[in-house]
Amino acid sequence: MLKLNIVKIGGAIIEQEAKLLPFLQGFAALKGPKILVHGGGKRATAWADKLGIPVQMKDGRRVTDAATLELITGLYAGQVNKSIVAHLQGMNCNALGLSGADANAIQAVKRPVKAIDYGFVGDVKQVNNRWFKHLLGQNISPVCCAITHDKNGQLFNTNADTITAEIGKALAQDFEVKISYCFELPGVMKDINDSNSLIEKINQASYQQLLLNNTISAGMLPKLHNAFDALQAGVKEVAIGATNMINQTIPYTSITL
Amino acid sequence: MLKLNIVKIGGAIIEQEAKLLPFLQGFAALKGPKILVHGGGKRATAWADKLGIPVQMKDGRRVTDAATLELITGLYAGQVNKSIVAHLQGMNCNALGLSGADANAIQAVKRPVKAIDYGFVGDVKQVNNRWFKHLLGQNISPVCCAITHDKNGQLFNTNADTITAEIGKALAQDFEVKISYCFELPGVMKDINDSNSLIEKINQASYQQLLLNNTISAGMLPKLHNAFDALQAGVKEVAIGATNMINQTIPYTSITL
Numbered sequence: 001m002l003k004l005n006i007v008k009i010g011g012a013i014i015e016q017e018a019k020l021l022p023f024l025q026g027f028a029a030l031k032g033p034k035i036l037v038h039g040g041g042k043r044a045t046a047w048a049d050k051l052g053i054p055v056q057m058k059d060g061r062r063v064t065d066a067a068t069l070e071l072i073t074g075l076y077a078g079q080v081n082k083s084i085v086a087h088l089q090g091m092n093c094n095a096l097g098l099s100g101a102d103a104n105a106i107q108a109v110k111r112p113v114k115a116i117d118y119g120f121v122g123d124v125k126q127v128n129n130r131w132f133k134h135l136l137g138q139n140i141s142p143v144c145c146a147i148t149h150d151k152n153g154q155l156f157n158t159n160a161d162t163i164t165a166e167i168g169k170a171l172a173q174d175f176e177v178k179i180s181y182c183f184e185l186p187g188v189m190k191d192i193n194d195s196n197s198l199i200e201k202i203n204q205a206s207y208q209q210l211l212l213n214n215t216i217s218a219g220m221l222p223k224l225h226n227a228f229d230a231l232q233a234g235v236k237e238v239a240i241g242a243t244n245m246i247n248q249t250i251p252y253t254s255i256t257l
Numbered sequence: 258m259l260k261l262n263i264v265k266i267g268g269a270i271i272e273q274e275a276k277l278l279p280f281l282q283g284f285a286a287l288k289g290p291k292i293l294v295h296g297g298g299k300r301a302t303a304w305a306d307k308l309g310i311p312v313q314m315k316d317g318r319r320v321t322d323a324a325t326l327e328l329i330t331g332l333y334a335g336q337v338n339k340s341i342v343a344h345l346q347g348m349n350c351n352a353l354g355l356s357g358a359d360a361n362a363i364q365a366v367k368r369p370v371k372a373i374d375y376g377f378v379g380d381v382k383q384v385n386n387r388w389f390k391h392l393l394g395q396n397i398s399p400v401c402c403a404i405t406h407d408k409n410g411q412l413f414n415t416n417a418d419t420i421t422a423e424i425g426k427a428l429a430q431d432f433e434v435k436i437s438y439c440f441e442l443p444g445v446m447k448d449i450n451d452s453n454s455l456i457e458k459i460n461q462a463s464y465q466q467l468l469l470n471n472t473i474s475a476g477m478l479p480k481l482h483n484a485f486d487a488l489q490a491g492v493k494e495v496a497i498g499a500t501n502m503i504n505q506t507i508p509y510t511s512i513t514l
Binding site: 047050076081099154 | 339356
């Protein structure tokens with residue numbers, strides 16, 4: 001089976017052109033089919049401030065009201081996405097920016113209201129794997145932002161890590177999928193302040209042990225949850241590490257079943 | 258030859274959901290291949306005010322500095338484009354939003370600095386007609402915003418009327434192209450305040466006469482210039498009129514050679 005690289009970059013990298021451009025060079029140089037997923041960065045909060053849109057956080061998650069959704073659709077699907085696509089085109093990577101609404105790429109449902117109403121936040125319902133396969137077959141590299149839709153006119157804010165995992169799951173029958181979550185650290189660390197504490201390999205058994213020992217920081221738990229979810233659905237490997245891991249031989253955390 | 262409808266809507270319609278939704282219903286109902294091009298609307302000025310980005314106009318055109326380009330990329334390629342795409346998807350039209358950077362759809366060059374430097378304003382150099390043909394062949398309807406790129410990492414602000422004409426010209430060898438410029442008036446008027454003064458037909462000879470008689474308002478001249486430019490390159494008909502002309506039998510201005 002053909003290998004497929006799905007790479008996700010976080011907001012902190014997006015905001016620093018000195019880090020973003022070398023990363024995009026590395027992504028453009030990756031051989032074979034590839035997909036980029038990006039978060040939004042911290043500018044959403046800065047712009048919301050300037051525009052007088054109150055930022056509401058509940059349990060560490062942004063509540064997305066109509067004004068916030070409009071703002072982040074502009075930032076993520078517009079500013080960030082088109083800047084990345086234009087840079088990749090300049091690097092001879094035939095990039096195509098996508099929100100979930102474009103060609104119905106990613107359909108979602110509004111997160112059910114339980115204790116908290118997160119507003120216009122969508123949980124992924126279906127990834128249009130035929131569309132992604134079609135694009136990859138044309139040697140086009142999709143660049144996906146974290147905006148989805150309900151196929152009924154409504155856009156949603158959706159977690160970029162989850163979108164990455166869902167795209168991987170949807171394509172696992174057709175490709176040997178490797179997901180790379182790139183962020184500011186070298187990978188999953190035992191001690192976030194000790195760069196020698198990188199955990200280079202995690203599998204299902206060692207993951208249970210790490211959970212029991214309380215070794216993993218709270219911020220890393222959703223990423224690992226997404227990782228095992230994707231692996232159980234047929235994704236071959238999930239890598240968590242620095243941006244340059246995608247095309248340099250450096251240590252990172254490799255997660256397999 | 259297969260007919261291709263290329264429809265452009267202006268900013269005033271985009272800002273009014275009560276007008277935008279019926280228009281999009283009409284567009285979604287159009288049979289056969291179709292492309293939508295949209296302007297940005299007046300919100301660019303409102304947002305620039307709120308964000309403290311000074312609006313500079315020279316000769317009635319916005320000067321696009323880096324901050325303005327970033328803002329309008331968010332507004333046009335993000336907010337407006339994705340809202341339109343999501344609505345069309347809800348109407349069972351398989352819409353795909355595009356900036357010029359996406360799959361290198363529309364390449365441009367920075368407008369040469371003569372008396373005025375318009376900043377990051379691009380003049381269309383090449384429309385990727387293979388890509389548009391490919392999408393139309395997949396029954397996908399491109400929704401194009403007025404952002405282009407130079408294939409070297411730089412985005413540009415570009416006039417939406419011109420983009421519409423350039424797409425039409427690029428596809429005139431493969432389709433029988435009809436361009437419809439939809440706006441707030443019933444078409445080209447002899448007297449803008451007299452709805453009975455609609456000019457229903459213009460050809461090259463009568464256009465020269467209208468120019469000699471000073472019948473055409475200054476704001477309409479670039480549209481007519483674009484229209485004849487497109488017709489001379491093989492576009493079959495250019496229509497100028499109200500939004501509902503695309504699928505209702507109402508009077509409009511029909512321009513042919």
